[in-house]
Amino acid sequence: xxxxxxxxxxxxxxxxxxxxxxxxxxxxxxxxxxxxxxxxxxxxxxxxxxxxxxxxxxxxxxxxxxxxxxxxxxxxxxxxxxxxxxxxxxxxxxxxxxxxxxxxxxxxxxxxxxxxxxxxxxxxxxxxxxxxxxxxxxxxxxxxxxxxxxxxxxxxxxxxxxxxxxxxxxxxxxxxxxxxxxxxxxxxxxxxxxxxxxxxxxxxxxxxxxxxxxxxxxxxxxxxxxxxxxxxxxxxxxxxxxxxxxxxxxxx
Numbered sequence: 181x182x183x184x185x186x187x188x189x190x191x192x193x194x195x196x197x198x199x200x201x202x203x204x205x206x207x208x209x210x211x212x213x214x215x216x217x218x219x220x221x222x223x224x225x226x227x228x229x230x231x232x233x234x235x236x237x238x239x240x241x242x243x244x245x246x247x248x249x250x251x252x253x254x255x256x257x258x259x260x261x262x263x264x265x266x267x268x269x270x271x272x273x274x275x276x277x278x279x280x281x282x283x284x285x286x287x288x289x290x291x292x293x294x295x296x297x298x299x300x301x302x303x304x305x306x307x308x309x310x311x312x313x314x315x316x317x318x319x320x321x322x323x324x325x326x327x328x329x330x331x332x333x334x335x336x337x338x339x340x341x342x343x344x345x346x347x348x349x350x351x352x353x354x355x356x357x358x359x360x361x362x363x364x365x366x367x368x369x370x371x372x373x374x375x376x377x378x379x380x381x382x383x384x385x386x387x388x389x390x391x392x393x394x395x396x397x398x399x400x401x402x403x404x405x406x407x408x409x410x411x412x413x414x415x416x417x418x419x420x421x422x423x424x425x426x427x428x429x430x431x432x
Contacts, residue, residue, distance in 0.1 A: 181411035184209035187262045188410070189254070191244050191304060192271030194221030196374040197323065199228075200399020201268050204407045206235040211261045213240040215253070217275070236261060244271050244300035254307045263315065264308045266410045269301040270323040272343070279335030290338045297342035302349065305364075309357065318362035319410045322350055323402070326370050326425055334383070343368075347421055354419035363418035365409050370425025372397040392427035 183205060193202040194216030206212045206229045214229065214237055216222035222239035229237040238260050242249040257264055274292035305320055312318025327340035328347050347366050354364035371387055373396045388396065405424055408414045 181407055181413055182209050183266070183407065183410055186210040186265040186410070187213070187257070188266035188268065189213045189215060189240065189257060189264045189304070189308070190268040190270055191215040191300075192217075193268075194218060194225045197369070197372055197399045197402050198268075198270040199225050200401075200403040201270055201323075201406045202237070202403075203229050203232060204400060204403025205266065205268075205410065206230075206233040206237055208407045208411070209235055210266060210410070211236040211238075213238055213253075213257045213261060213264070215240045215242060215244070215271070217241065217243055217271070244269075244304055245295045247303045250300075250303045250307050254304075263311045265312065265315075265317060266319045266321070267304055267308050268321045268323065268406055269304055269346075271300065272297055272323060272325070273339075277339075281335050282337040285338065293338045293342040294345075297339070298345045298349075301346045305350075305353065309353070309362070312362045313357060313360040316361040318357075318360075319414075320350065320353070320362065320364040321406050321409050322346055322364075322366040324366040324368040324421060326368050326423060326428065328368060329421075351419050358418055363409070363415060365417060365419070366421045367402060367405055367409075368421050368423045368425070369402060370397055370423070370428040372402075373399070390429045391425070392429070395426065397424060397426060 188205045188210040190202040192198040193214045202212045214226040219241040222241040226237040226239040242253040324343045327336045328343035
């Protein structure tokens with residue numbers, strides 16, 4: 181799978197799963213814009229990726245929930261690397277976000293999830309989609325979650341709702357842009373290595389026992405799936421939500 185000559189923007193790529201995705205796309209040949217809310221994380225990740233591959237990687241720090249910032253960043257990436265061919269919406273957990281039961285939650289705690297996972301993703305897709313359509317080629321990949329389709333008793337109701345919302349939007353967008361050479365898909369993740377340090381280790385152990393492969397997922401595995409969807413070999417896949425979860429049965 182080669183992505184030579186393509187330009188990718190990966191949001192929330194300063195660490196963890198996002199970094200794994202950006203690194204995989206760069207390894208496949210794409211020039212990568214590494215987004216993070218924190219400039220230092222974006223810059224370090226871009227430097228690390230550039231050192232590990234022959235592909236250009238640049239830091240692109242901005243807040244995806246700020247529409248004007250998204251538009252400015254996409255324009256800047258166009259000047260630095262070229263127009264965005266591949267968008268991976270990975271940013272998904274608000275700063276200081278936490279789990280809580282819906283019944284005891286407050287409306288003000290809902291909005292960061294809606295703004296990030298629904299509106300932020302919409303802003304990014306809307307910013308790059310016209311150019312993709314005009315050029316006759318593009319890939320939109322949304323990082324979603326199993327919480328979008330399975331009820332979980334761990335205080336993730338609003339997070340799950342926000343992920344379900346963006347999945348619903350992208351199914352429609354995939355149909356709208358299918359004739360234009362643009363594919364639109366989501367990767368719904370199960371438990372990943374970034375939860376390994378969660379405070380309740382007993383709960384984590386119970387959750388891992390519900391994963392048939394017996395372990396947490398890795399960022400590079402998500403990156404490999406994203407690279408396939410972004411490649412020519414993945415061109416017949418669109419409008420899909422693909423679950424990467426080790427066969428997880430937790431919550432079912």
